Amino acid sequence: MLKTFTKGGVHPPENKFSANAAIENLPLPKQVVIPISQHIGAPAAATVAKGDKVLVGQVIAKSSGFVSANIHSSVSGTVASLDAVLDSTGYKKPAITITVEGDEWLPEIDRSLELKKEFSFTTEEIIAKVSAAGVVGLGGATFPSHVKLSIPKGKKADVLIINGVECEPYLTSDHRLMLEKAHELMVGIEILKKALGVEHAIIGIENNKPDAISYLIKIASEYKGIEVQGLKVKYPQGGEKQLIKALINREVPSGGLPIDVGTVVHNVGTAVAVYDAVQKNKPLIERVVTITGKSLPKTGNFMVRIGTPISQLIEAAGGLPTDTGKVVNGGPMMGKALNTIDAPVTKGTSGVISFPEKEAKRVPEKPACIRCAKCVSVCPMGLEPFLLNRLSQRKIFDRLEAEKVLDCMECGSCSFVCPANLPLLDYIRLGKGEVNAIIRARKN
Amino acid sequence: MSYSIILYTVLMLSALGVVSAIILYFVAQKFKVFEDPRIDEVEAVLPGANCGGCGFPGCRGFADAFVKADDISTMFCPPGGNETFAAAAKVLGKEAIAQDPMIAVVRCSGSPEHRSRTSTYDGAQSCKIATTLFSGDTGCQFGCLGLGDCVVVCKFDAIYIDETTGLPVISDEKCTACGACVKACPKFIIEMRKKDPKGKRIFVSCINKEKGGVAKKSCAVACIGCGKCVKVCPHDAITMENNLAYIDYLKCKLCRKCVEDCPTNAILELHFPPRKPKVEVEVQPEKTE
Amino acid sequence: MNKLLAVSPSPHVHSGESTSRLMYNVVLALIPALAVTIFYFGIGALVVTAVSIVACLAFEFLIQKYLLKVKPTISDGSALITGLLLAFNLPSNLPWWIVVIGALVSIGIGKMSFGGLGNNPFNPALVGRVFLLISFPVQMTSWPLPIQSRMAYLDAVTGATPLAIVKEGLSKGEVMSQIADKIPSHMQLFMGAVGGSLGEIAAFALLIGFVWMLITKVITWHIPVSIIATIAAFTGILWLINSETNADPIFHLLTGGVMLGAIFMATDYVTSPMHPKGMWVFGIGIGVLTVIIRVWGAYPEGVSFAILIMNAFVPLINRYMKPKRFGEVRKV
Incomplete structure (x- = not known):
């Protein structure tokens, strides 16, 4: 077993x-866009300027705190810009754009x-x-x-x-x-x-x-x-x-x-x-x-x-x-x-x-939760997604916190099984965000 | 059947009723909580919409705080307006300071014809959820998503999403300026502005902070930060910050000069009489309501 | 690429599970019992079932369309199940107009008045049945004899149910060994050759349905097993104390609505608890109440009342019987 x-x-x-x-190795691109925040924590601080020549492996942005990480150039070439660039979510995020020239690595x-x-x-x-x-x-x-x-x-x-x-x-x-x-x-x-x-x-x-x-x-x-x-x-x-x-x-x-x-x-x-x-x-x-x-x-x-x-x-x-x-x-x-x-x-x-x-x-959602409890039985954290969804929609955040919404790791199992195709996780995630904000406000 | 049964039944029930009434009376006395009677009086004057526009949880919460407050100058009931507030102040024997009537305006004109779609959203119908996921289904990361969080939150049924433009429309008559939509909009598009007696208002219907070229590319009616309006304004009412013009409603005299000069028609004028046929005027669907 | 990409929050895949698949699997699970009842009660069973289903669907449609003014959702199968289950709880010689009244109460009061599917606190079919039982006690307790009444509807030959025979016998002071001749054997009870409501007679057909619902993962085993185990244990204790004044546990399990109630009525999603712990409480409650009503109550049968009473406790059970959270800090 x-x-x-x-x-x-x-x-x-x-x-x-x-x-x-x-x-397989993917061929080198003509240009790379390296966001300065690719990790959880504080974004790194850029250490290069436009026009700088960089080598593969060179630090281009330094970690700006304990929970942060260095960013290195993945190619050799010239820094083309330090402007914000559209990321995968459509928001503009600070990034370092480098034009690729050859493939020279740092000697060490x-x-x-x-x-x-x-x-x-x-x-x-x-x-x-x-x-x-x-x-x-x-x-x-x-x-x-x-x-x-x-x-x-x-x-x-x-x-x-x-x-x-x-x-x-x-x-x-x-x-x-x-x-x-x-x-x-x-x-x-x-x-x-x-x-x-x-x-x-x-x-x-x-x-x-x-x-x-x-x-x-x-x-x-x-x-x-x-x-x-x-x-x-x-x-x-x-x-x-x-x-x-x-x-x-x-x-x-x-x-x-x-x-x-x-x-x-x-x-x-x-x-x-x-x-x-x-x-x-x-x-x-x-x-x-x-x-x-x-x-x-x-x-x-x-x-x-x-x-x-x-x-x-x-x-x-x-x-x-x-x-x-x-x-x-x-x-x-x-x-x-x-x-x-x-x-x-x-x-x-x-x-x-x-x-x-x-x-x-997505399959269009059905009008109602029939309380089949499938979401409850698949939740790996022992939560009640149907309840969290409802509390989040009704903005009852204190109960949401008491029901351990912050334990949710957003694995998506509840939305995956829901026979009514309800967007359970969408609302749970929203509720999580609100509860986190409330907790932060409470601490301050 | 003997009448005595009926008689006893009636007597028993009456006795039971009297005893219960006495118990109830004493219990009510024992657990009585003293409340300032003026709270009830103030609450009676209020609109009773429990919209939260005053910043308190419901009308009762407002009445409670209002009666207990020493200084009422910072308090106001937006849906009730000056009349209601004056009446509430009268209950306490205080003088109310009249405030300008306000109304919510939507600072985005990015209908599909002006703003092309770059992706499609397929998730729960909530602007808030969509915003945490991505910038929006158009090239403009500032613009309205049209999923209607403001519509849901409005207690006065004053907002609806126009089907052709995909943008919220605010009803002049129904909007009470409670501010719920301002708080609900995750893109901070809705703003509370002064309401002219005739409902006239001029505002920059865009909050795009991108540079001109980028803004224009993503939306045809975006503010490109050219600054023409700042120059043309005779009242110094317009300021430019982060490539975005803003009209101060306290200084604006509704002269409409900026509207004519705006190269992208980003400045909207509402409820003005039609001007002489010279410039093409943006027609807002509100007028047809 | 000129098509626009869709952006949606995760997860990006779905199991394909749907409300209607669940509902139609329940309907499939009810078919063996339906076949058995048509075999025993013939025309009457057909008429009552058909009237009940049609009436439930019609009321659902009419109420949604004209009263609530929403898009009718009769195709989701829930009204079909209510219709079937209502019919299963009625005798086969019930006049059609009473069935229609039952359907109206089930759908109109039991379901729609609370806001439709997903919001009703009580099992709609049972609300209808109990309403009819109280309003039309005579018609609701005359039970056609199986096989003999195949070709008859209203004019069926009727007799008492085994439970009623036992109850009456015991109240007259007879003992079980005297009554034993008058009631069917366990095998007959298992195969369904007894008088009773349409769907409750044949335990084996209901068990087939149970297995089907377990295989297709429509329900979990907790509620049926907890009810059946409780009834078996409770009546078993009584029987061991005095086997002359108490019927044996197998008799109790196989007669009346125990199987139908445990497998189909109590497991209704909307009106049952959401967590295994709560399901046990719910099932044990139903079992205990059923036996109490049967042994000491005025009615010979108590499953429907027991389920309705426990339905009322479901919100409380859900509120206080929480699943064990992952990483819950145990109180020492």
């Missing part, structure tokens, strides 16, 4: 078309493919290197990784969890990474273990990736204290709290962090990025992005420089078919629909999915 988390969950069709497509970056297993850094050195390299959580949340490695005083981790679940349908970037960069991943985990001072690490992988599980089990036997655990397929197993519950049966308290139950969770992509940062001095300037969709001519996984326009990625997959109705940045359950495909790939872009028109539109 394979492990999984116990409460709620759904089984959306997997549609992992690109699972067998090896990672080790570009060889040779595996470098040995390291002798201290915890502080590792955290400093990770922080300097601008590594953020590559699972999609883009939380700066060095913050997660700096364990607050009085707390202690005893196990490191590596998230190779990739529970979102369609996406395969982590899957390919595990198959193609297994050794780098293992060394990355060793480094993370060292930084956190833990002896034991568990990699959680859903069993719809049997090749990755068996391969990683084989590789892990060469390293000490790394365990690979297959998991029963269930969305949202990639959620931090769900994964911890599934793997080590601990429940992160409401409003708490994984460290409260003695663990830290990192994504496989992040672990590889940590390897690159520590062993190769290579900052986070590129990432694996899945490009997929039912009617796309070709699906695949590409190593993409940060800042490359998404439209170029789509071209590499043969261009958008004429019946495209929606393009989503991220997975179909939690990803964001793109307002424009000219938006750049950022550190958080795990995949780009195109939906044919007939699947792009």
Whole structure:
């Protein structure tokens, strides 16, 4: 009996078309647009001026606080502008536009493919290197990784969890990474273990990736204290709290962090990025992005420089078919629909999915909730989405807070199952925002 | 059947009623809460719409605060207007300061013909939800989304979304200037402005802060920040900030010079008599109401 | 690319589950019981069912269109289910006009007066049935005999239900061993060859429907199982105390509306609790009330009253029986 988390969950069709497509390098674009805020926390502060020449890996915006991250140039060339640029939501956000000229890297970056297993850094050195390299959580949340490695005083981790679940349908970037960069991943985990001072690490992988599980089990036997655990397929197993519950049966308290139950969770992509940062001095300037969709001519996984326009990625997959109705940045359950495909790939872009028109539109909602309780039974956080939806629509925010709306992680399971097609999550998200604002106001 | 049964029944029930009444009386006495009777009097004068335009939770909340307040100069009942407020002040024996009547105006004219769509929104019908998701289904990130949060929030049925323009229309007669729509609009498009006795008003119907070229590209009737209106205004009523003109309604004398000069027709005039046939005047659907 | 992209909040996929699929699966689950009842009661069953369904659909349509002035939603299947369930709770020789009154009460008062689908606190079909039971006690408690009355409608030969026989016998001071000859065997009860309301007679057909609804994930097992278990346990205890004055638990489960009520009436989405914990409370409440009414009450049967009474508690149950939140801090 394979492990999984116990409460709620759904089984959306997997549609992992690109699972067998090896990672290819996407050709360099003519121009990249690098937003200065690609992470949760304070935006970085630009350190270059218009007309400056930059090399690949050079810092172009500095972290402006503890919860913030450095931004590096992903190409070599000339800074074309520092103006705000339309991002994927259609709002203008400050970004650095660089015109690409050649592909010259900073000399200290080790570009060889040779595996470098040995390291002798201290915890502080590792955290400093990770922080300097601008590594953020590559699972999609883009939380700066060095913050997660700096364990607050009085707390202690005893196990490191590596998230190779990739529970979102369609996406395969982590899957390919595990198959193609297994050794780098293992060394990355060793480094993370060292930084956190833990002896034991568990990699959680859903069993719809049997090749990755068996391969990683084989590789892990060469390293000490790394365990690979297959998991029963269930969305949202990639959620931090769900994964911890599934793997080590601990429940992160409401409003708490994984460290409260003695663990830290990192994504496989992040672990590889940590390897690159520590062993190769290579900052986070590129990432694996899945490009997929039912009617796309070709699906695949590409190593993409940060800042490359998404439209170029789509071209590499043969261009958008004429019946495209929606393009989503991220997975179909939690990803964001793109307002424009000219938006750049950022550190958080795990995949780009195109939906044919007939699947792009929501099914019109029915007039009424029939209280079938399906949303309650699938909610992985044990909430009552139907109730939160109603309270949010009626603006009863104090009750909304009491009903734990802030525990909602917006996994979308409730909207996914609702037989009346009610936009449950839309309103819950709205209510969450309002409750957060009320709490902030209360504190001040 | 003997009559005694009926008699006893009637007597029993009457006795029960009397006993209950006595208990009720004492309970009511015991739990009586003293309330200033003037609160009821003030509340009776108020419109009773519980719109929240005064900043208090409902008319009762206002009446309560109003009676307890030492200084009433900062308080006002927008839907009730000066008459109601004066009446409420009279209850307390105070003098009310008359305020200018106000009305909500929509500062966006981006109908589909002026503002082309760049994407389509497909989610819950709420401007607030749409705003957190993206900038809007047009090239203008400042403009009206037309999903009607203002319509929903209006307690006086004074707003509707015009089907052809996709923009909210505010009824002169029904709008009480309670300000609910101003608070509800996530794009901050609706503004409260002074209401001329005849309903005349002039305002910049745009809040696009982009530079001229960008603004013009996204919407044909956007304010491009050219500054012509600032120069032409004889009353110094127009200021320019962030490429956007703003007409101060306290200084504006409704001379209409700026309207003629605006190259993009971004300045609207409402409820003026038709001028001599010279300039094309933007017709607002409100007039047909 | 000249088409505009759609922008919508996540999630971007949907399970394809729909209200009408759920409703039509309930209808499918009711078909075995319908077939059995037509086999036993023939024409009468057909007439009552048809009148009830048509009347419910018609009232729903008319009320929505002319009274509430909204777009009629009769195609969602909910009125169809109410019609079927109402018919299932009526005897097969009930005059058609009484059925129509029942349908009017079910849809008009039971459902629409509260705001339509999703808002009614009480199961509409049961509201209709209880209204008829109180208004037309004679017609509502004359039960045609199975098989014999296949070709008859109003002129069917009638007899008492097993529950009524037991109740009457016990009240006369007879003991169970004396009554046993007069009531059908457990097997007959299971197969449905007894007098009773249309849908309640054949336990096996209702169980088939139960399995179907479980397979298609229309309902969960909690409510039916908790009701049946409670009734079995409660009547079992009584029977163990004195088997001469109390019928055995299997008899209690197989007679009257227990199966129909537990599987179809109590599991109505709108009027039942939303969480397993609440479902248990709801089911146990129905079970206890049913047995109390049956054993000590004036009516031989109490399932409908029990369900209606517990329906009234559903908002309270939902308010106070919350699902266990993930990461809830346990009070030590």
